Amino acid sequence: MAKGIGEFLMETVGEAVAEAILTLLACALLLGLGLIAYLSWSFSPRLTVAGAGLLSLFLAHGAWSVFRDPARGRGRRGLAAVTATGFALAAAVEVFLLFYGTGCGCL
Template sequence: MKGAVGVPRAAKGVGEFVIEAVGETAGEALLSRLTCALLAGLALIAYLSWSFSPRLTIAGAGLLSFYLAHGAWQTFRAPAKGRRRGLTALTTAGFALTALTPLFVLVYATGCNCP
């Protein structure tokens, strides 16, 4: 009789495994598609901005570089006491988001078959 008690427990364990495996597969597929959409969106923005005005595109890239450089500088230096953190927090968050984006793309865009 004790053998019959373990069967429902084993079936429950198998069911949980299947649900977890399907969830991981669906999540992986969703993140892969999201990464491909991110890459396509960035390429579209670059193409449209360059076709609109190459000079403004280069100027915007320069301003974005200064913004990210300020965020990186604020991230890796000791904080000053008694200073406001409004712009600093904004540039630090922008730098962190921009720094994590290539990692996200490297992890999830390996199988997206983007052209």
């Protein structure tokens, strides 16, 4: 019985520590993204808006290439593969921030 209690406590403490680490990473990521936005805006607002527009086009092309039906017998190549990977990475970061960034307390 003591062994079962010890395993339960180790699992509970491990989950709490993992949750705290993931929340800390999400807060650091939010802080880093905010700092990048602030510094780029203070350097050049026009370049910031242009960069945001280019990033939006990149992600839109990635979403389009992920959700469209590829031609028969052909996989994604070149630009479509790069933008699809970028879109998938951005979506994964968004889901991570949705789950762990909301408990950050810095919002």
